[in-house]
Amino acid sequence: MKPPDDRTELALGAGAEFDAIRTMLARWGPRATGIGDDAAVLDVPRGDALVASVDTALEGRHFQPGWLTAREIGYRAVTAALSDLAAMAARPLGVLVAMNLPSSTTGMLPEIAAGVGDALDAAGTHILGGNVAAADVLCLTTTVLGSAFRPIARGGMRPGDFIYVTGRFGGPASAVAAWSSGREPTPTHRARFAHPVARLREARWLADRGATAAIDISDGLAADLEHVAAASGVGADIDLDSLPLIEGVTDPLRGAASGEEYELLIGSPGELNAAEFERAFQLPLTAIGRATRREAGVTFRRGGERVAKPSGYDHLSR
Amino acid sequence: MKPPDDRTELALGAGAEFDAIRTMLARWGPRATGIGDDAAVLDVPRGDALVASVDTALEGRHFQPGWLTAREIGYRAVTAALSDLAAMAARPLGVLVAMNLPSSTTGMLPEIAAGVGDALDAAGTHILGGNVAAADVLCLTTTVLGSAFRPIARGGMRPGDFIYVTGRFGGPASAVAAWSSGREPTPTHRARFAHPVARLREARWLADRGATAAIDISDGLAADLEHVAAASGVGADIDLDSLPLIEGVTDPLRGAASGEEYELLIGSPGELNAAEFERAFQLPLTAIGRATRREAGVTFRRGGERVAKPSGYDHLSR
Numbered sequence: 001m002k003p004p005d006d007r008t009e010l011a012l013g014a015g016a017e018f019d020a021i022r023t024m025l026a027r028w029g030p031r032a033t034g035i036g037d038d039a040a041v042l043d044v045p046r047g048d049a050l051v052a053s054v055d056t057a058l059e060g061r062h063f064q065p066g067w068l069t070a071r072e073i074g075y076r077a078v079t080a081a082l083s084d085l086a087a088m089a090a091r092p093l094g095v096l097v098a099m100n101l102p103s104s105t106t107g108m109l110p111e112i113a114a115g116v117g118d119a120l121d122a123a124g125t126h127i128l129g130g131n132v133a134a135a136d137v138l139c140l141t142t143t144v145l146g147s148a149f150r151p152i153a154r155g156g157m158r159p160g161d162f163i164y165v166t167g168r169f170g171g172p173a174s175a176v177a178a179w180s181s182g183r184e185p186t187p188t189h190r191a192r193f194a195h196p197v198a199r200l201r202e203a204r205w206l207a208d209r210g211a212t213a214a215i216d217i218s219d220g221l222a223a224d225l226e227h228v229a230a231a232s233g234v235g236a237d238i239d240l241d242s243l244p245l246i247e248g249v250t251d252p253l254r255g256a257a258s259g260e261e262y263e264l265l266i267g268s269p270g271e272l273n274a275a276e277f278e279r280a281f282q283l284p285l286t287a288i289g290r291a292t293r294r295e296a297g298v299t300f301r302r303g304g305e306r307v308a309k310p311s312g313y314d315h316l317s318r
Numbered sequence: 319m320k321p322p323d324d325r326t327e328l329a330l331g332a333g334a335e336f337d338a339i340r341t342m343l344a345r346w347g348p349r350a351t352g353i354g355d356d357a358a359v360l361d362v363p364r365g366d367a368l369v370a371s372v373d374t375a376l377e378g379r380h381f382q383p384g385w386l387t388a389r390e391i392g393y394r395a396v397t398a399a400l401s402d403l404a405a406m407a408a409r410p411l412g413v414l415v416a417m418n419l420p421s422s423t424t425g426m427l428p429e430i431a432a433g434v435g436d437a438l439d440a441a442g443t444h445i446l447g448g449n450v451a452a453a454d455v456l457c458l459t460t461t462v463l464g465s466a467f468r469p470i471a472r473g474g475m476r477p478g479d480f481i482y483v484t485g486r487f488g489g490p491a492s493a494v495a496a497w498s499s500g501r502e503p504t505p506t507h508r509a510r511f512a513h514p515v516a517r518l519r520e521a522r523w524l525a526d527r528g529a530t531a532a533i534d535i536s537d538g539l540a541a542d543l544e545h546v547a548a549a550s551g552v553g554a555d556i557d558l559d560s561l562p563l564i565e566g567v568t569d570p571l572r573g574a575a576s577g578e579e580y581e582l583l584i585g586s587p588g589e590l591n592a593a594e595f596e597r598a599f600q601l602p603l604t605a606i607g608r609a610t611r612r613e614a615g616v617t618f619r620r621g622g623e624r625v626a627k628p629s630g631y632d633h634l635s636r
Contacts, residue, residue, distance in 0.1 A: 036549075037471045038405035038534060039371035039464070044362045053357035054414040054461055056449045087356035096372040098416075098459045133374045136455060141416045143372055143461040146357070153355045216356060231354070 020101065020109055020132050027113035031126045033094075040128035042093055048147035051090035055081035059138040067179055070108035072194040074115025074140070080218070081142035082123050082198035083262040087216040088153060089207035090146030092200060094128035095120070097142050100135030112140075123200055152203075154231035156213035157267035161291040163236060164206075164266040164274075166199055166283055169221060170249030173258030188247050196262035202281050206266050213267030220259045222310040226298055228265060235296035238289035240310075241303065252302065256310035267291060338419065338427055338450050345431035349444045351412075358446035360411055366465035369408035373399035377456040385497055388426035390512040392433025392458070398536075399460035400441050400516035401580040405534040406471060407525035408464030410443035410518060415460050418453030430458075441518055470521075474531035475550035475585035479609040482524075482584040482592075484517055484601055487539060488567030491576030506565050514580040520599050524584050531585030538577045540628040544616055546583060553614035556607035558628075559621065570620065574628035585609060 025032050044050050057077035059065060068076065078095060085092055097116060101109070120126055128145070157163075171192025175185035185193070203214060213232060215224045221243070229236050240252040249255055266272075277285040292299075300307050343350050362368050375395035377383060386394065396413060403410055415434060419427070438444055446463070475481075489510025493503035503511070521532060531550060533542045539561070547554050558570040567573055584590075595603040610617075618625050 037473070038402040039369045039408065039462070039469075041367045041369055041406070041466075041469050041471075044368050046364070049359045050362050050368060050411075050463070051357045051359055052412075052414060052461075052463060053447055054416045054449050054459075056416050056418070056451045056459075058418065058451050058453055061451055061453065084356040088359070090357065093368075094370075096370060096461060098372045098374050100374070100376065100457065129371055131372050131374045131459070133376050133379055135376055135379065135457070137453065139418065139453070139457070141372075141374075141449070141459040143370075143414060144357070145368070145370060145463075148359075151357075151359050153359075155355070 023109050024113040027110055028117050028127055031117055031120045033126050033128070035127070035129060040094070042128065044093065044147050048149050049151060051085060051088050051146040051148055051151055052143065053081065053084035054141060054143045055084065056139060056141045064179065068194055070111035071115035071118065073138070074112035075118045076194060076196065077140035078116050078119035078142050079122065079196050079198050080262065081144045082119065082200065083196070083216040085144050085146040086199045086203040086264060087214050088146070088148060088151040089203040089214060090148040090151055091204065092123050092125035093145045093147055094126050095142055095144050096129040097127060097140060098131040100133050100137065100139040102136055102138055103134065105138050123198055152207050152212060152214050154213060154215050154228050157228055157232035157234050157291045158269065159234050159291050159293045161213070161267040161269055162271055162287055163238065163289045163291060164268065164272060164285055164287050165221065165243070165263055166202055166285055167261065167263035168244040168246040168284060169255030169261060169263070170258045171246040172260040173254055174249055186248055192246060193260065196260065198262060199264045202283065203264055205277065205280060206264070206272065209272055210270050211266045211268045211272070215265050217261040217263045217265055218259055220257045220310065221265060222256045222300065224265055228267065229298050232267070232291070233294050235292035235294050236289055236298045237292050237296070238300050240300050240307065242286060242288050244284050244286050253310045256300065341427050342431040345428055346435050346445055349435055349438045351444050351446070353445070353447060358412070360446065362411065362465050366467050367469060369403060369406050369464040369466055369469055370461065371399065371402035372459060372461045373402065374457060374459045382497065386512055388429035389433035389436065391456070392430035393436045394512060394514065395458035396434050396437035396460050397440070397514055397516050398580065399462045400437065400518065401514070401534040403462050403464040404517045404521040404582060405532050406464070406466060406469040407521040407532060408466040408469055409522065410441050411463040411465055412444050412446035413438070413460055413462050414447040415445060415458060416449040418451050418455065418457040420454055420456055421452065423456050441516055468525070470525050470530060470532050472531060472533050472546045472549035475546055475552050475609050476587065477552050477609050477611045479531070479585040479587055480589055480605055481554060481556065481607045481609060482586065482590060482603055482605050483539065483561070483581055484520055484603055485579065485581035486562040486564040486602060487573030487579060487581070488576045489564040490578040491572055492567055504566055510564060511578065514578065516580060517582045520601065521582055523595065523598060524582070524590065527590055528588050529584045529586045529590070533583050535579040535581050535583055536577055538575045538628065539583060540574045540618065542583055546585065547616050550585070551612050553610035553612050554607055554616045555610050555614070556618045558618050558625065560604060560606050562602050562604050571628045574618070
């Protein structure tokens, strides 16, 4: 974020962007550090690697008009980006947010900024910079910066590893299905879509206790497990009956296909203490299967029998 | 950039985004490092601070259809973002590029990617990650990461400092003026708009020799000098007759108002060796005035007489 008298103001002209940036800075308060020069300057903890990722939330593509409040749009965009740091067991250092703002969204800006602030607070981090441009379609592109002494990743699963997931599945898919057929989702399902949580502390807890592979579940558990298996060069044997489902969802296939969960899928050579995890985070940690040799492929079972792979969450079908 | 089987593929559906990412990776080759996990992992040189900034290039806003080739669009977006690292005298560590791509741009993608690669090569850096989303309007949002042992910034100018600029001014404004009145710019003016250079090596050379303040000129020299003066709490006395102008530009007011130059404005307590700089970079380094006490304000002179501040480059007028 450049100071209000920067080129971004000129790009909007006549004070509109000045007002936009001032509105956001007023909402962010002390969470907006490092703002005001051509770039932010920050320290990476000595010995840590820098971890960086970027994610885009585009209206009409990643969410539809009417689904989310302005505050939820800001919260969800930043939280989804932060979830990529959780997948690496990284600690957030800060975020940069580039916003494309239609003039029709001017009134929403304080609430979008408040939602961004909610996401920063939830992650215990702050905003380092950004950009504002006048545009036809609302779009938030969030860059997340974090650090980790020993990042974990998709490629760290080995045959025999225990496979765990955090949380309860099926909420976002159920919310999208409801909206897409003209119904309002249940509050529980809606909250899982509109208020996901980046499992940052959970990921570091798990990495500290021996987890060696992680991915955040954005395409659906089944699809994301295949990404991990491919990156790790392993197969997997998954018992869908063990998958925890959100209230109101009974079909584990829906749970395993539901995207945008932002829960974690974890590989660990040793068993993890699920009871201790649940006490620490008030969130289930559930073993759902084991990694196998690559040649065995990725297998999903119900009642002990193989079933077809639950199909990934299709963003286009929303 | 996530692997092609990631959610971004699903977001475009049916292989389109798979193809987009594969196309870009093929163009980038070894310049695409750190690609393929939820986030990139990299080391910041020990003792250095991390420097980060984000910048957006949106068709119809920052450039108009027909002005630039696809390759120039990719080059210019990344170069403009890298220029913010130059303004901090930082060394680039890498970039992340989030692209919003209309389906009509599919054919342009190899060339956009090639242009991104040109910018990486020019800066001696590589791509760390990105995101691809289907959209209605072409938009490239570039996050730049760099490092510096002692970053310089806008706030480091003191009364009495020498004020220098790199390069020759007026090209981009002349190119935009030509396009806006239906003419083709001269090749020289066009090149200054379409092929700016991020003055990364120049900035480090200047910082190493005592420069204490810098900004990259995006709003126009006059406007950006006011940003530095405000951030530093100084005034300035500028001799517009000394401003180097690009071939075909004779009015220093146009030169001082021309934006998107991506040249550097520098403050230095001591005189800098301009001849040595010019030998090193084949680029003029020119003293254009001195910093003064804040109370004196920012003054522009021609023939020794005060003139009105050259008005900043108005992006809306394009």
